[in-house]
Structure formats: structure tokens, C-alpha cells
Amino acid sequence: MxxxxxxxxxxxxxxxxxxxxxxxxxxxxxxxxxxxxxxxxxxxxxxxxxxxxxxxxxxxxxxxxxxxxxxxxxxxxxxxxxxxxxxxxxxxxxxxxxxxxxxAGKKQASFPLPIKNVDITFDFLFNSRVPKIIHFNFYEYTHPLGMKELFVHDIKGKKDLLLQSLGNIGAYSNFDFDPRTIDYCWLKKETIEKLKKGEKDEFIQIITSKYNSSSSDKFTYKFIIESEAIFWMEYRAREIGDKISLDYITRYQQSIYDDL
Structure with missing residues (x-):
């Protein structure tokens, strides 16, 4: 033996x-x-x-x-x-x-199974082959937010006026990012400016952290630019003569300046 x-x-x-x-x-x-x-x-x-x-x-x-x-x-x-x-x-x-x-053993390398780690940067949102930003059509009164869940965070001005304005076009606003239910994210100018500088505010950090720790494997969330959405809601209300909606969105915009 x-x-x-x-x-x-x-x-x-x-x-x-x-x-x-x-x-x-x-x-x-x-x-x-x-x-x-x-x-x-x-x-x-x-x-x-x-x-x-x-x-x-x-x-x-x-x-x-x-x-x-x-x-x-x-x-x-x-x-x-x-x-x-x-x-x-x-x-x-x-x-x-x-x-x-x-x-040949002349170069060291390791290839473990990829771990999900989305990284939301300015290029990720604005310069990707995969569209992230959903724009409003100013030639029609239709929009992407009807019956959809919208994540909003750290809103300036009177929140109730904005939420009512969004509700009037059929959007469901949520201050909690749930990867299972959210469809769109409310992208503020301040967030965009920080991303241009390579900085990530709490809004971006919340989305990143909750998605990466979830069981979801598809980043399906789209982003709505705040200024564009507000302008479109005002435009729509004026065009169709919706005085109630126009009053809400006008007062919301004024409340932003009142808070400055």
C-alpha cells in the first residue's frame, strides 16, 4: 500500500x-x-x-x-x-x-460572481444608453405619472400644495422609497447640481442603498426633473382651463420663494 x-x-x-x-x-x-x-x-x-x-x-x-x-x-x-x-x-x-x-500565469486576476451595486452619477442619469429621464410632452396633456408611484424627498415649499398638484394629474406621491412599488423619482435641481460635482445628496443615497439591499435585480426607476414637471403642470392647467390645479401649482411655487 x-x-x-x-x-x-x-x-x-x-x-x-x-x-x-x-x-x-x-x-x-x-x-x-x-x-x-x-x-x-x-x-x-x-x-x-x-x-x-x-x-x-x-x-x-x-x-x-x-x-x-x-x-x-x-x-x-x-x-x-x-x-x-x-x-x-x-x-x-x-x-x-x-x-x-x-x-499563462503572467497576470493575476480574480473574477467572482458580480454583486449588485448600482452607482447613480450624473452620467448614469443623463449620458447612458439606457434612458433614465422621462420628459413631458408640451404638445399634449398626457404625462407619464398617471396612476404611478412617485418618490419625493426633502421638498421645499408647502408639501401639501405639491402633493395636491401631483394628485390632480393622477400621481401617487410617496416619501418612502420602496424598491417594489416606486415607478418614478422626483429629481430636484439641487440634486443635479451636486451630481455634476460628483456629490450625492440624501435623495440619491436613499435610492442607492435601498435598491442595492433589495431583492430587485432590475433598476426600473425613471426620473422626473422637478422644474420641467412644475412648468408642465402649470402649462397644462392654463391650457385646459383647470383653475383649481393652476391655483395649487401657482401657490406651491410661491411657497418655495417664501421659504428662501
Whole structure:
């Protein structure tokens, strides 16, 4: 009976992509099947089929651990990558050359399962492929807030006047951000100005914290710019002759200046 203890060099070395879900995007210097076999041999999740090689799971999702980007990535991939980042799943992206350096042990890397962590910045709201800001149509009297839940926070002026104004166009206002029920968020000028400077006020911090700690995996919330919404509500009331709504929104605007 051989009870010989295994020596250091008898132990199989750890594979750099062991258990890692990989997504290939674009074209590469070699056929994709060659890349796939290199990754499978390095431990990436997938299974070999037939004598000529195998295939990796090719669904780009929140369970993807790393994206290997070649040339000519298609628009659907780029949009999906940004959508996942928008939802809080920031998947690392490496090149074909970096992949080979990692496999050869010349570059250290770790690709754990992504943890949801949405980061609301100015670019996130205003410069994303995924629309975040919903605008009002000044050529019609329809609007996005009807029968929707709207998160408002730290409102200046008389809250009851604003809430009544919003109620008159069918919106449900809520001072608590519940990731399960909120549809829209009331974005103030002060919040936008802070985001431009890289700062996040309590409004942004509440949304970020509650979404990241929730079971939701889709950041479906849209943002309404306060000044645009107020202007539209006043415009609508004047156009259709709704004197009651006009009185509420006019008095609310005056109450803001009274508080200054």
C-alpha cells in the first residue's frame, strides 16, 4: 500500500478561470472555438462536446463573471453590457491578450460572481444608453405619472400644495422609497447640481442603498426633473382651463420663494 504524501509538484495547480462564467463578445485573432477550448482547459464553466471541442455558456447575464472583448462588438452586446451595469452588475471586461496572460500565469486576476451595486452619477442619469429621464410632452396633456408611484424627498415649499398638484394629474406621491412599488423619482435641481460635482445628496443615497439591499435585480426607476414637471403642470392647467390645479401649482411655487 502506497501511503506516500503528495509532494508540492504533485498537486494540480489552480486554474485561473476555474468555475468562472465567461462571455465572448466580438471577433478574435483566432476562431472562437480555439478561445473556447483555451478557456475550458483553464477551468471556465462549459462542457466539451465531440472530438473537435466544446462550448461555453453564451448568455450575457448578471451571472456572467467576465467578458472577453474582441474587435467589432455588436450593438446588442454593448447595450446589454450597459444595461447590466445600469442594474448594478458591473462585469469586468478583458482583452484576448489579457486572457492569455492570465492563463499563462503572467497576470493575476480574480473574477467572482458580480454583486449588485448600482452607482447613480450624473452620467448614469443623463449620458447612458439606457434612458433614465422621462420628459413631458408640451404638445399634449398626457404625462407619464398617471396612476404611478412617485418618490419625493426633502421638498421645499408647502408639501401639501405639491402633493395636491401631483394628485390632480393622477400621481401617487410617496416619501418612502420602496424598491417594489416606486415607478418614478422626483429629481430636484439641487440634486443635479451636486451630481455634476460628483456629490450625492440624501435623495440619491436613499435610492442607492435601498435598491442595492433589495431583492430587485432590475433598476426600473425613471426620473422626473422637478422644474420641467412644475412648468408642465402649470402649462397644462392654463391650457385646459383647470383653475383649481393652476391655483395649487401657482401657490406651491410661491411657497418655495417664501421659504428662501
Amino acid at each position: 502506497n501511503n506516500k504524501e503528495p509532494m508540492l509538484f504533485d498537486i494540480e495547480p489552480l486554474k485561473p478561470f476555474d468555475g468562472v462564467r465567461v462571455y465572448l463578445s466580438g471577433t478574435f485573432s483566432v476562431p472562437q472555438s480555439v478561445i473556447i477550448n483555451e478557456l475550458i482547459d483553464a477551468g471556465a464553466i462549459g462542457q466539451k462536446i465531440g472530438p473537435k471541442g466544446g462550448m461555453l455558456t453564451q448568455n450575457l447575464a448578471k451571472t456572467t463573471c467576465v467578458i472577453i472583448a474582441g474587435k467589432k462588438q455588436n450593438e446588442s452586446d454593448l447595450l446589454k453590457i450597459e444595461t447590466l451595469a445600469h442594474d448594478g452588475y458591473h462585469i469586468p471586461i478583458i482583452t484576448e491578450d489579457e486572457m492569455r496572460l492570465i492563463i
